[in-house]
Amino acid sequence: MQEQTRNGYIPQPIRDGAGWWDLGPRDVMRDLENPDMLVPPTTDAGTLPNLKFSFSDTYMQLNYGGWSREVTVRQLPIATTIAGVNMALTPGGVRELHWHQQAEWAIMLVGRARITSVDQNGRNFIADVGVGDLWYFPPGIPHSIQGLEEGCEFLLVFPDGNFSDLNTLSISDWFAHTPKDVLSANFGVPTSTFANIPNHQLYIFQANVPGPIESEQVTDPYGFVPKTFTHRLLSQEPIVTPGGSTVRIVDSTNFPISTQIAASLLEIKPGSMREMHWHPNQDEWQYYISGTARMTVMAPNGTARTFDFRSGDVGYVPRAFGHYIQNTGDQSVWALELFASDRFEDISLNQWMALTPHQLVQQNLHVGPEFMNVLRKEKQFIVKHPGYSYYPRQHK
Numbered sequence: 001m002q003e004q005t006r007n008g009y010i011p012q013p014i015r016d017g018a019g020w021w022d023l024g025p026r027d028v029m030r031d032l033e034n035p036d037m038l039v040p041p042t043t044d045a046g047t048l049p050n051l052k053f054s055f056s057d058t059y060m061q062l063n064y065g066g067w068s069r070e071v072t073v074r075q076l077p078i079a080t081t082i083a084g085v086n087m088a089l090t091p092g093g094v095r096e097l098h099w100h101q102q103a104e105w106a107i108m109l110v111g112r113a114r115i116t117s118v119d120q121n122g123r124n125f126i127a128d129v130g131v132g133d134l135w136y137f138p139p140g141i142p143h144s145i146q147g148l149e150e151g152c153e154f155l156l157v158f159p160d161g162n163f164s165d166l167n168t169l170s171i172s173d174w175f176a177h178t179p180k181d182v183l184s185a186n187f188g189v190p191t192s193t194f195a196n197i198p199n200h201q202l203y204i205f206q207a208n209v210p211g212p213i214e215s216e217q218v219t220d221p222y223g224f225v226p227k228t229f230t231h232r233l234l235s236q237e238p239i240v241t242p243g244g245s246t247v248r249i250v251d252s253t254n255f256p257i258s259t260q261i262a263a264s265l266l267e268i269k270p271g272s273m274r275e276m277h278w279h280p281n282q283d284e285w286q287y288y289i290s291g292t293a294r295m296t297v298m299a300p301n302g303t304a305r306t307f308d309f310r311s312g313d314v315g316y317v318p319r320a321f322g323h324y325i326q327n328t329g330d331q332s333v334w335a336l337e338l339f340a341s342d343r344f345e346d347i348s349l350n351q352w353m354a355l356t357p358h359q360l361v362q363q364n365l366h367v368g369p370e371f372m373n374v375l376r377k378e379k380q381f382i383v384k385h386p387g388y389s390y391y392p393r394q395h396k
């Protein structure tokens with residue numbers, strides 16, 4: 001039975017003769033983007049809940065000054081440990097002065113922004129961030145973000161799947177919901193001072209592009225925050241794997257303020273694969289920045305499911321579930337693994353086996369001694385993969 005129709009580009013749910021043509025209704029564009037959903041590998045088994053959500057399927061909050069959209073437990077119900085927000089700000093656009101109960105971890109994806117904050121001891125932090133830079137605001141610490149000349153886009157991450165960035169504490173809301181005589185008494189000024197304050201939360205608003213950072217510094221009698229709120233992740237020396245792929249791990253050991261989010265930034269080269277592994281300490285929330293990939297997740301009792309990913313997708317792996325990520329394209333996959341933890345921790349299947357008595361492993365898996373000799377005692381993170389293509393499906 002033909003696996004493809006006459007024009008050769010329409011995939012069909014047929015694998016080695018099993019299945020049949022999908023005569024419609026169908027969404028061919030989505031089928032083309034999700035070949036492992038249409039034709040799962042034969043090794044997939046059982047029922048695993050959805051582990052993927054695209055930012056393209058979320059509500060877009062449009063404001064003068066920028067936009068935001070989010071993937072939370074409301075979009076991806078299994079993702080209880082982390083929520084993510086994708087936001088863009090115009091040149092001068094401001095995510096207004098606000099705060100929230102959750103910590104905020106962020107990475108700049110495009111452009112530059114100026115961030116400001118003041119901690120509980122009155123120490124301020126004002127800095128400019130560019131592509132590949134991180135910032136971290138501890139829980140409850142007030143802050144703002146403003147796009148610089150070129151505007152910007154970034155990913156915000158919160159260690160609480162229930163978080164919503166549309167549901168935070170903002171300075172405009174507090175002013176709007178406080179009687180003007182109370183504002184007058186609090187600041188020691190006449191009530192007329194507040195004649196023109198916003199009567200609702202601004203969230204994002206358009207302002208002028210700020211001047212050079214030197215011109216915006218505010219002298220602080222209490223000094224600067226003792227631990228920096230930013231980290232230049234892309235400038236961090238990466239772990240370079242044998243195939244030339246790179247891994248940059250960032251957690252509280254090298255970014256000390258970041259005690260509630262740990263991350264690794266992966267560059268999986270074409271023909272490479274994030275090795276079979278799991279994380280003993282926390283669920284993994286993934287964000288795909290560029291490239292195309294597929295991930296299979298193995299759950300207890302032989303359950304396994306494969307998902308396809310591209311830029312703007314979120315993936316999720318429950319704690320301790322085995323998984324690997326293959327690059328399925330001809331460009332690098334850049335992706336983030338994020339954890340609601342102070343530490344990045346992972347267990348490599350290969351390293352575990354290499355450091356276990358060889359007789360035991362051989363008898364467990366019915367493999368010979370020659371296999372034991374190629375196991376690696378050093379963690380590889382990303383390994384070479386002989387290649388993978390969907391059409392025609394080839395498992396080399």
Ligand code: MN
Pocket residue numbers: 098099100104143
């Ligand atoms: Mn925030």
Ligand code: MN
Pocket residue numbers: 277278279284317323337
């Ligand atoms: Mn992982």
